[in-house]
Amino acid sequence: MMQSRIPIHLLRLLTIILPVILLQGCFGGGSGKDPVAGLATGKLRFSDVSGVTFETPTQQGVTGADGAFSYLPGEMVTFAVGDINNGIILGTVPGAVNITAVQLTGSSDPADVPAANLIQFISSLDEDREHLNGVTITQAVRLAADTLATPLNFFADEATFQNQLADAVNHLFAIPRTPSRRDIALKNFCFDTYLPGGGSNVFGFDFTGCPEGAPVELLQNGDFEGGTTGALPTNWDGFNFPSLAPNPDQTIGGTVLKLFGPSFNIPNASGVRQDFTPVPLQEYTASVWALNSSTDPLDPSNFASMQLIFSPDYDFDDGSGEFTREVTVASVVTSNRIFLGEDVWTRLSITATAPLDAVTARLQLLHVQLPPNTAGSIFFDDASVIGPTYDIEPPVEYDLVWQDEFNGTGLDTSLWTPEIGYGQFGWGNNEWQFYTDDPRNLSVTGGNLTITAYCDYLLSSGVGGVPVNALLNA
Incomplete structure (x- = not known):
């Protein structure tokens, strides 16, 4: 009976390869562990x-x-x-x-x-x-x-x-x-x-010189003292029926904002708005005082509203409530039932954080009418938005492409090319003018480029009475 024999060098090879295969089994996918777990x-x-x-x-x-x-x-x-x-x-x-x-x-x-x-x-x-x-x-x-x-x-x-x-x-x-x-x-x-x-x-660190700093008042004419009675307050945009009115109560100043609307028996809104530039991810607090007078009480279907709006675009609504782009709106709506006929100033307040993509922001004061919208007006006073703002515009940086201080004794022809002659069709606009690089027309002295025009009555071309000048392309 013959027995098969394995050469000794093959046995040695197997003893070397086998442990390697076993090691691969221990550290490969069979263990179920991700080698970059927690990355x-x-x-x-x-x-x-x-x-x-x-x-x-x-x-x-x-x-x-x-x-x-x-x-x-x-x-x-x-x-x-x-x-x-x-x-x-x-x-x-x-x-x-x-x-x-x-x-x-x-x-x-x-x-x-x-x-x-x-x-x-x-x-x-x-x-x-x-x-x-x-x-x-x-x-x-x-x-x-x-x-x-x-x-x-x-x-x-x-x-x-x-x-x-x-x-x-x-x-x-x-x-x-x-x-x-x-x-x-x-x-x-x-x-x-x-x-x-x-x-x-x-x-986790402060930045000296970066305007993260103390909150400031961002509205102009928030007390509505600027403007003419019966007209729109200065610094505010308005729509439908906003106007200034005598102060009906003992708040600071002599005038307030009055909002009212017609009896159209259809949804309607009157209001004013003012925009400001927000700092993304920073907090803003808006407030205003509102009063509903018992002499002109709000209809049960009407109410007053203050809105603080942040937008990634400058394209806000036109008062119709339709926005051309999605915006983030934080608002407090106070219905007439809170202060109907009470003749008491009520403070409305909003605190909101500007989104990361906020480009502009708006405070909006509204008088909203829902059918049958038969009666009522609302007074607003002492509007305010407190928060941080940019004190300068973000800078723009440019590269200097070239410059010429004219410090030499002649024209730098690596930067400038003099035009010579009459040019095709009179340099394109029927100019009856002859351009040269003659020192009488074109010279560099004392850090200045001097271009002199004069009338030459006889040129080498035989043409007389032609203005002579210099024209340079940079």
Whole structure:
């Protein structure tokens, strides 16, 4: 009987392979465990910064269009423009939902020098410099960052950093550009990230110079003292039947707003409104005093209303109640039954938070009539909206394309092209004028460009009595 034999080298191979197969069985899908269970997502914020390299002990990649990066809770995350080993290191911090220049530099305020240096640098790298659509760092910039000879020191003083930044930006872009202005970069961070993102309540730090500050009165002529009796109050828009009237009671001032309506036996509304600019995610309190007089009581189907409206667009309703876009409305409706015939001033109040996409806001005071709407009027006085507001417009940043200070002794022909002669069809508009680059017509002296026109009575062309001038294209 013959026995099969297994060569010794094959036995050795089996003893090596078998444990490997068993190990794969222990750590593969058979255990039912997700190897990235608990993976968290954070965002690099300015507005949202895409194109930044990130790396943790378990994760690596490039931040997405919304600035997103992944990490496991408890891990440290390193951010860089370019390669982690060769690029420009922005900082290493514990993973978190929101990461800004404040955390990356260990600062306490975006206005601190290290944080402001980093904010200015990130702003300078944005592909289109339109920060409202986020900051995009291109692949070309990331590759160029790997070969930057002199590293950036975000902890340098401002003057030193400005020189480093100018050199770095010139190296990173194929077409030369100037770095972002520091003040504009900080204001953009304020308006595009800090305030819309929730301010100190969300980010956990205060921002010096960012108008998150103390609430202020946002309405103009809220006491209705401005205007003429019987007419619309100043600073307010109105519809249907609003007018100023003598004060019927002992509130401050001599006039109040009176709202009333006709007896059409159909739904109707009269009112006034005033718009203001809200800060997203900030709280606003609106209030007004209202009175229904016993001499002109509201019909049981009529009522008074105050509305505080936030909208992502400037296109509000025209009084008909129809809105062209969806809006967020916070309102208090006080029916006539609360103060019918009582001759008592009643305070209406609303507190609401502006949504993230709020562009404009409106306080609206209404007298609403439902059929049979036979009678009644309402008085309003001392309207108010208290809340934060922008004290400046969000800045816009531009690149300087070219300039000419005319400091030389002649025209810089790399920037300017003189037109010569009569031009086709008299330069397109039948001009009977001859253009030259003759120094008598065109000269650069003392930092000024001088263009002189005169009448030459005999040109080399044989044409006489023609005005001679200079025309430049930039």
